[in-house]
Amino acid sequence: MKKERELYRDFLKSKNLKFTKPRLIIMETVFENHEHFNVDNLYELIKKKHKNVSRATIYRTVPLLVESGLIKQSLRCESKDIYEHTYGHENHLHFVCDNCGKIIESGFSDVAILIDLLAKNENFEIKEYNLGASGLCKDCQKKKDN
Amino acid sequence: MKKERELYRDFLKSKNLKFTKPRLIIMETVFENHEHFNVDNLYELIKKKHKNVSRATIYRTVPLLVESGLIKQSLRCESKDIYEHTYGHENHLHFVCDNCGKIIESGFSDVAILIDLLAKNENFEIKEYNLGASGLCKDCQKKKDN
């Protein structure tokens, strides 16, 4: 968290942006709490801590966190953008259950090698992988079998 | 196209849905024209053909085409859902250029094998792959180099 905070501050400075209280609160809440989140989650979490930050500010700050490389936009659920930590987290892919919405993460070192090859063929320079599949998780397969 | 039409009609029948003129026009336009499209594109294309179908009906029909397996939702661009044909098209992955928005397709037979393995480990039953990466296409790399 200390590391994240420093990276964030450096990033802001490099862009001539200010290290403000709302920006700090948002960043701390993002890293205190969980893996996947959306702006709504975040807003509620911050409110619970009796800190007040407006939704607008969260919407303005999340893209900064993305640009700084600390988080990334990973999926969309219920028509909302979902974000996740990237700093200190291995690349992984998502299996998303169509039935219950569960998100299962799985490593993908070998997959990345193959994708890199394909990208090379196209002279495409990858910034970010976006890998996953949708279907049915273990539990929901059982439910559907009835 | 004949095949698509039949599959579509069978699908509708199996669901006790009617094979109506708007549904036919939408389906034909989808398959006459292009790979990736959004509801707006589709609406404009249909209007150009002097056929009239309301946006609401397109929004209602696209999910039917998805459910029937003829198309799938593949990406989001400019805050809009993007769809693509699936019937008669190999699985592929998308390289999306962050700079110019170009979508490059590339086959992924080997990647799929790996992903299938990972899914098996999690007892996850894959319905649809969702594979790609974002970054810079060949042309935009050059532009940025200046």
Place this chain on the structure above:
DNA sequence: TAAGTAGTTGAGATTCATTCTCATTAAAGT
């Protein structure tokens, strides 16, 4: 550490994709 300056915030208005409502219309079976 006071003052200046330039970016930031909150609140609410706004936008825009998508969904919903409901009166009217059209398929499909008999």
Place this chain on the structure above:
DNA sequence: ACTTTAATGAGAATGAATCTCAACTACTTA
């Protein structure tokens, strides 16, 4: 044709994300 039941069009409604602008605050310099 007749009847039933779903589908359509038009516009209203929803809701996530963005924008506006007056009030505020972080950083810089003296």
